[in-house]
Amino acid sequence: MKLAEIRTYPIKSTRGISRSSAQVLPWGLDGDRRWAVVNPLGEAFWVGEHPRLLSVSAAETSDGGLHLSARGMDELNVPPATGDTIPIGSAALDRAVLAHADAHGWFTRLLGEPARLIWLDDPRDRASTEEKGGLWDGPLLLVSRSSLQRLDDWITEGAMERREHLPEPLDVTRFRPNAVIDGAEPFAEDTWTSVRIGEIDFRVSELCDRCAATLWDPDTQARGKEPLRTLAEHRRWDGKTWFGIRLVPRNLGELRVGDGVRPG
Numbered sequence: 184m185k186l187a188e189i190r191t192y193p194i195k196s197t198r199g200i201s202r203s204s205a206q207v208l209p210w211g212l213d214g215d216r217r218w219a220v221v222n223p224l225g226e227a228f229w230v231g232e233h234p235r236l237l238s239v240s241a242a243e244t245s246d247g248g249l250h251l252s253a254r255g256m257d258e259l260n261v262p263p264a265t266g267d268t269i270p271i272g273s274a275a276l277d278r279a280v281l282a283h284a285d286a287h288g289w290f291t292r293l294l295g296e297p298a299r300l301i302w303l304d305d306p307r308d309r310a311s312t313e314e315k316g317g318l319w320d321g322p323l324l325l326v327s328r329s330s331l332q333r334l335d336d337w338i339t340e341g342a343m344e345r346r347e348h349l350p351e352p353l354d355v356t357r358f359r360p361n362a363v364i365d366g367a368e369p370f371a372e373d374t375w376t377s378v379r380i381g382e383i384d385f386r387v388s389e390l391c392d393r394c395a396a397t398l399w400d401p402d403t404q405a406r407g408k409e410p411l412r413t414l415a416e417h418r419r420w421d422g423k424t425w426f427g428i429r430l431v432p433r434n435l436g437e438l439r440v441g442d443g444v445r446p447g
Contacts, residue, residue: 184444186380187328188363190356193249194300195219196230197239198401199356204439207383207432210306211322212361214243217303218264219279220290225271225301230396233294234404251286256293261286264302271301280304324391325372326360326427333369334426338413353410356401358393358427364444372428377447381438384447385430392423 190199195216206213220228220236230236239253247263266281281287282300290298335352342349355363362380364372372378375387393414398406414424 184364184366186362186438186440186442186444187365188355188360189438189440190359190361190363191215192359193218193241193243194239195227196236196396197241198237199359200242202440204437206437207323207435208306209322209432209435211432212438215361217306218249218282219271219301219303220294221271221299221301223297223299225269225279227271228294228298230399231394234399234406235293237399237401237404239293249286251289253293256289259285259289261300264300264304269299269301322388322432323361323385323430324359324427325362325364325378325430326355326358327367327369327372328355328363328365329367329369330372330426331355331358334410334413334417337417338409341413341416350409354401357397357399357410360427362430362438366444371446373425375428375446377433378430379443379445379447381436381442382434383436383438384433386433388429388431390425391427391429393426 189202189205189212191202191205191212191214192199193214193216195218218241222228228236235253239251242250244250244260249261251259251261262283264280264282266283268278268280271277271279279301282302286300287298290300331353338353339349373390377387378385393411395411397410398408400407410426411424414426418425
């Protein structure tokens with residue numbers, strides 16, 4: 184087995200970046216979900232209500248800011264966040280730094296309602312457990328290409344039974360993984376309690392339950408019925424549907440595409 188892809192998401196719920204390597208930090212991969220778009224109450228916008236977030240590309244700049252682009256929007260360079268801090272989410276002790284006002288205006292125009300861009304300046308200040316990584320999510324999400332292939336096969340079989348148009352295979356980016364592995368048996372990762380990728384050891388903290396955000400195509404922002412319809416048929420228990428596993432690092436270092444993957 185090997186590590187086939189590494190992906191990070193500079194801004195939560197926006198497009199990811201494919202990388203050849205990434206540093207593993209206590210809260211996840213460097214540059215992963217340290218920024219987020221929130222409403223005036225500090226609550227994160229959800230893709231299901233604002234699928235245009237999926238059209239946003241964010242690239243980190245050398246000075247610690249961001250370069251933003253999206254269809255129908257002017258590009259914007261956002262300087263490093265140095266503004267006031269605000270509470271985020273429902274926990275008053277979780278705080279983040281406000282970005283430059285130009286970024287707030289850019290996302291307000293994109294989403295059609297008041298929005299703010301925030302930056303988590305130091306994840307160690309979070310009033311949370313090690314299960315949390317960047318803003319709101321777990322440290323690192325791993326999915327398997329063979330598991331995705333099996334899911335695609337199930338979707339195709341279901342479409343044939345219902346005499347529907349045969350769909351294109353799902354893009355792995357729909358599941359927003361940080362690590363994509365190749366060479367495992369389908370859904371073998373369900374049984375792992377630990378895994379070593381390259382020289383980094385991880386503890387498997389939980390399987391990942393999938394929400395309705397996976398129903399939106401990340402390229403077109405069109406909503407469909409898959410993959411949740413098929414996951415509900417084949418991968419539903421405890422009232423949820425499951426795909427992928429969440430990992431917590433036990434040591435730090437660098438992940439590289441091509442690293443060997445060895446379950447514990």
